[in-house]
Amino acid sequence: MANNPYASSISNLLYAQVCTRPNIAFVMGMLGRYQSTPGMDRWKAAKKVMRYLKGTKDYMLMYGQMDVLEVVGNSDSDFASCVDSRKSTSRYIFMMASGAISWRSSKQTLTATSTTKVEFVACFKATSHGVWLKSFISGLRIVDSIARPLKIYYDNSAAVQLAKNYRSGS
Missing domain, CATH: 3.10.20 (Ubiquitin-like (UB roll))
Known part of the structure; x- marks a missing residue:
């Protein structure tokens, strides 16, 4: 992956998605399909996701106190x-x-x-x-x-x- 900066970037973005950012799951699924042949359009899309995450870095998962828990x-x-x-x-x-x-x-x-x-x-x-x-x-x-x-x-x-x-x- 060290020789493929796209794959490395996708791995880093996937880490964020898996741990705390469910809102990028769909786009990460799409971007992850093309790690061996990303092309310029997918590079631009990956960079757009990075800019989005940078702009929303203060967003977080929050949990409230509930009387009755339900899934x-x-x-x-x-x-x-x-x-x-x-x-x-x-x-x-x-x-x-x-x-x-x-x-x-x-x-x-x-x-x-x-x-x-x-x-x-x-x-x-x-x-x-x-x-x-x-x-x-x-x-x-x-x-x-x-x-x-x-x-x-x-x-x-x-x-x-x-x-x-x-x-x-x-």
Whole structure:
């Protein structure tokens, strides 16, 4: 990586994203796909992310005091957002006590044929992670309980209907 300043820059930006900056997860997923052949456009985009982080260096993750703890997730996707493979990108973020506790942005492994399918896959992955996350937090025994059911928000009404009628194995 020492011979590839783009790859080194992306690694540094990824560190910031993983530790404290969920708001750059999507763009980092896009920039990370081109480490061997970045090109000038991606260099400019990486520098723009660096300028953004410099301008928002005082932003931080904040957590509030809550009477009842609950894990709340938000899921979204971009249909066929990868221009090379036409694969979609899924992303989710989970909040607890008004602060982000887990997030991810990743390219889907399948090539979907509709926005409904893309949103369903994104929500399914988010839900799977949310169930694990809730169990993990409870297992830490640093909080008495997480009383409420897991909530996942997503914005595709057809995917909501598909999820309500989904039967595993059918």
